Amino acid sequence: MTREVGARIRALREARGLSLSALAAEAGIGKGSLSELETGRRNPTLDTLYAVATPLGVPLAALLDDHDGAVIGGGGVVATRVRVLRETDRTTEVYLLRLAPGAVRTSPAHAAGVEEQLIVVAGHGLVRYDDRTVALAPGDHVRFAADRPHAYEAGPDGELEAVNVIVTPSSGQLDR
Amino acid sequence: MTREVGARIRALREARGLSLSALAAEAGIGKGSLSELETGRRNPTLDTLYAVATPLGVPLAALLDDHDGAVIGGGGVVATRVRVLRETDRTTEVYLLRLAPGAVRTSPAHAAGVEEQLIVVAGHGLVRYDDRTVALAPGDHVRFAADRPHAYEAGPDGELEAVNVIVTPSSGQLDR
DNA sequence: GTGCGGCGTTCTGTTTACAGAACACTGTAG
DNA sequence: CTACAGTGTTCTGTAAACAGAACGCCGCAC
Numbered sequence: 203m204t205r206e207v208g209a210r211i212r213a214l215r216e217a218r219g220l221s222l223s224a225l226a227a228e229a230g231i232g233k234g235s236l237s238e239l240e241t242g243r244r245n246p247t248l249d250t251l252y253a254v255a256t257p258l259g260v261p262l263a264a265l266l267d268d269h270d271g272a273v274i275g276g277g278g279v280v281a282t283r284v285r286v287l288r289e290t291d292r293t294t295e296v297y298l299l300r301l302a303p304g305a306v307r308t309s310p311a312h313a314a315g316v317e318e319q320l321i322v323v324a325g326h327g328l329v330r331y332d333d334r335t336v337a338l339a340p341g342d343h344v345r346f347a348a349d350r351p352h353a354y355e356a357g358p359d360g361e362l363e364a365v366n367v368i369v370t371p372s373s374g375q376l377d378r
Numbered sequence: 379m380t381r382e383v384g385a386r387i388r389a390l391r392e393a394r395g396l397s398l399s400a401l402a403a404e405a406g407i408g409k410g411s412l413s414e415l416e417t418g419r420r421n422p423t424l425d426t427l428y429a430v431a432t433p434l435g436v437p438l439a440a441l442l443d444d445h446d447g448a449v450i451g452g453g454g455v456v457a458t459r460v461r462v463l464r465e466t467d468r469t470t471e472v473y474l475l476r477l478a479p480g481a482v483r484t485s486p487a488h489a490a491g492v493e494e495q496l497i498v499v500a501g502h503g504l505v506r507y508d509d510r511t512v513a514l515a516p517g518d519h520v521r522f523a524a525d526r527p528h529a530y531e532a533g534p535d536g537e538l539e540a541v542n543v544i545v546t547p548s549s550g551q552l553d554r
Numbered sequence: 555g556t557g558c559g560g561c562g563t564t565c566t567g568t569t570t571a572c573a574g575a576a577c578a579c580t581g582t583a584g
Numbered sequence: 585c586t587a588c589a590g591t592g593t594t595c596t597g598t599a600a601a602c603a604g605a606a607c608g609c610c611g612c613a614c
Contacts, residue, residue: 204424222562232603237563244601247421247571248380259492259546263439316435370435398592408573413593420571423601 205242207251210265212240214258228257297366301327301356308353317369318348325362328355338362381418383427383441388416390434390441404433473542477503477532484529493545494524501538504531514538 215225222240226233231253238244239254246254255262299320301307320329320343327338331352336344338354346352348368356362391401398416402409407429414420415430422430431438475496477483496505496519503514507528512520514530522528524544532538 203428207424221560223560233562234564234604235602238601241563245423245425247423247601248383248427249421250601251424252379262442266438266442397590399590409592410574410594411572414571417593423571426571 204239204245207246207265208240208242208244211236211254211258214260214264215240218258225254225257229253297368299354299362299364299366301325301354301362303356303360303362304358305362306353306355308351315370316348318346318352319367320344320354321365322362325360326357327362328357329353330355338364380415380421383422384416384418384420386441387412387430387434390436391416394434401430401433405429473544475530475538475540475542477501477530477538479532479536480534481538482529482531484527491546492524494522494528495543496520496530497541498538501536501540502533503538504533505529506531514540 215222220228222236223233226236229236231250235244235250236254239246239250251262251265255265258265299307320338322338322340322342324340325338326340329336329338329344329346329352331346331348332350338344354362354364391398396404398412399409402412405412407426411420411426412430415422415426427438427441431441434441475483496514498514498516498518500516501514502516505512505514505520505522505528507522507524508526514520530538530540
């Protein structure tokens with residue numbers, strides 16, 4: 203996570219032809235801090251992130267990569283965010299999940315009212331929610347409330363690939 | 379800044395009917411940390427922000443409020459982000475600036491290629507860039523390269539209100 | 555060759571974010 | 585009334601983010 207953010211900052215900085223020292227000076231932070239930040243060895247503070255984003259001329263979200271195409275994965279699981287649609291009453295996120303054979307993706311409980319759906323594109327596996335375990339095969343569709351812990355698990359003999367849609371209700375005052 | 383983020387977290391938490399203790403437990407952080415974070419007395423770490431965003435079921439950007447309608451101001455200056463349009467080759471941001479009488483908004487140099495425009499809606503003031511000082515009156519329009527430090531200044535006898543458009547070229551690898 | 559200015563990294567002491575405990579407060583049960 | 589389980593706050597020691605200095609490296613001038 204910090205590694206990705208750091209790499210993104212370095213890419214943005216180099217794209218602008220700025221030296222590390224120059225960006226640190228513009229941002230008003232120590233260049234040692236920026237060096238360790240870019241190499242992912244620091245867990246930056248909100249202040250620091252903001253200080254860096256400003257002279258780079260990008261919104262903070264660009265550093266966090268919280269947009270379409272974000273890749274969240276790790277540990278045999280790759281989740282590519284295909285689409286985020288923020289509407290007044292709900293946010294819908296679409297991911298393409300790919301799990302290596304045997305890999306498990308566990309999710310903590312989301313907020314109340316969050317619903318997940320899954321359509322298997324390829325491979326076999328399991329999804330666990332509540333006390334149920336449901337087998338997954340290509341073409342299968344699952345829908346469940348995601349306000350409890352749940353997990354996806356790829357079968358042992360092949361990659362599991364699936365489309366995952368998460369709908370989060372906005373509970374009123376999310377947007378103003 | 380930390381104050382705004384904290385307030386937003388508290389609003390999201392209460393909207394979901396979660397107690398502070400419960401959210402802290404779900405996020406895996408100390409409840410003292412969350413308390414001080416929500417009251418704006420802490421400058422949270424990237425890890426902490428991410429830990430809090432996850433059980434709330436929102437993307438990180440929702441906590442940072444890096445979207446349309448964001449209010450950036452402070453110190454006699456209020457900047458309301460009216461619109462952000464992110465395209466493949468450039469990002470365009472539109473702000474409505476309001477400066478209290480005598481207030482000054484200084485900007486550090488943005489990245490190379492960034493261009494700003496200003497249309498004065500009401501009031502009088504000055505804009506400084508390069509070595510030039512240009513007077514502003516209602517209806518006036520200014521356009522300049524923002525890759526050098528620049529400043530807006532409201533006149534002494536009334537609020538200055540203006541539309542500010544900032545165009546940042548994407549320099550290739552910003553989006554992937 | 556010797557300087558010297560720039561680069562990014564690593565090192566130093568100070569500040570502070572962190573987890574968790576102790577705390578004060580409120581409502582409910584008995 | 586006391587006991588208690590819940591709330592959010594403030595306190596305490598530890599880990600780490602911070603600014604800035606010191607360092608090693610490279611390229612260029614001379």
